[in-house]
Amino acid sequence: MRRAIIVGTGSFLPDGILSNADLEKMVDTTDSWILERTGVRERHILTDDAMATSDMATAAGKRALAMAGMQPTDLDCIILATVTADMPCPSGAVRVQDKLGASNAFAFDVSAACAGSLLGLDLGATLIESGRIQNALVIGAESISRYVNYQDRNTCVLFGDASGAMVLRASEETTRGVLAVVTHTDGRQWELIHVPAGGSALPGKKVTDPTLFTVHMSGREVFKFAVRALADLSAELLRRCGLTNADIHWVVPHQANRRILEALAHKLEIPLERFIINIEHTGNTSSASVPTALDEGVRDGRIKTGDAVLMLAIGSGMAWSGAIVRW
Numbered sequence: 001m002r003r004a005i006i007v008g009t010g011s012f013l014p015d016g017i018l019s020n021a022d023l024e025k026m027v028d029t030t031d032s033w034i035l036e037r038t039g040v041r042e043r044h045i046l047t048d049d050a051m052a053t054s055d056m057a058t059a060a061g062k063r064a065l066a067m068a069g070m071q072p073t074d075l076d077c078i079i080l081a082t083v084t085a086d087m088p089c090p091s092g093a094v095r096v097q098d099k100l101g102a103s104n105a106f107a108f109d110v111s112a113a114c115a116g117s118l119l120g121l122d123l124g125a126t127l128i129e130s131g132r133i134q135n136a137l138v139i140g141a142e143s144i145s146r147y148v149n150y151q152d153r154n155t156c157v158l159f160g161d162a163s164g165a166m167v168l169r170a171s172e173e174t175t176r177g178v179l180a181v182v183t184h185t186d187g188r189q190w191e192l193i194h195v196p197a198g199g200s201a202l203p204g205k206k207v208t209d210p211t212l213f214t215v216h217m218s219g220r221e222v223f224k225f226a227v228r229a230l231a232d233l234s235a236e237l238l239r240r241c242g243l244t245n246a247d248i249h250w251v252v253p254h255q256a257n258r259r260i261l262e263a264l265a266h267k268l269e270i271p272l273e274r275f276i277i278n279i280e281h282t283g284n285t286s287s288a289s290v291p292t293a294l295d296e297g298v299r300d301g302r303i304k305t306g307d308a309v310l311m312l313a314i315g316s317g318m319a320w321s322g323a324i325v326r327w
Helices: 020-024 031-038 053-068 092-100 113-130 187-192 219-241 258-268 286-299
Strands: 003-012 016-019 042-045 077-081 106-110 135-142 162-171 177-185 250-253 308-315 319-326
Touching: 003 053, 003 113, 003 286, 016 020, 020 031, 031 258, 053 077, 053 092, 053 135, 053 162, 053 286, 077 092, 077 113, 092 106, 106 113, 113 135, 113 162, 113 177, 113 286, 113 308, 113 319, 135 286, 162 286, 177 219, 187 219, 219 258, 219 308, 219 319, 250 258, 250 286, 286 308
Parallel strands: 077 106, 077 135, 250 308
Antiparallel strands: 003 162, 003 177, 016 042, 135 162, 177 319, 308 319
């Protein structure tokens, strides 16, 4: 049986730093209020107007390819998960293809907000397992800071910019690789997190209120939905793989909010010490969240060969996705 294995990871965080102290000067908030409710101390922000989402995605992709020992021309497919592409068209993925010089690949975007990178992993693994391709570059990249209302203290304290990448390769190995991926959506919950304007329903030329181009979120409802959905998803993945919570070495979750992660750890009965958490210094980076945390865990040596890694993410849609990977 063909299986997709992750042979390279990479990430990129822009140089600009927005600290809680900076936010105290911009909106009615305090460092202690932000830390208590979100777990975020600082977040990386694109401050270079010449830099776009595709530039961050390209940087992370290059680092993942270097770890995999591959050239861009070796790629068969590029999947970019983003809701903040450079422009409405063409896709962000073809911009990355051009900047990488991946002339032999086909490229496309997926849009599932924070769950996007794991949806991309699902699609890349499926293409490999089917025999359609030999390898894929999956990237999650977001410039969320450009869609944040910095007068809304409930959202502006959360988000940062970043990109993370995974290189998948076909393998005949039976012990390693992507064991299972599951994705769900519930369109009835679309209003919980959304950007109202800028699409065909509310085009920019008809909008006079600039805040309609920014993220709107019902935080309390998202919290309740996220903990329940991710706990159920984890149980579904474990059943599919014939594993138990005790078999999981590391959980790599979407870095949405530290309170969500603490509640999820309690639900899963997996100690928080086995969660790879970087939200303190990155904030919520949407689709980049899981692959940047994964890259951190790989590069600092926490994730080792043979480890069972549970990856989980939930975002606007509502969309939620998870995977179990044997490293």
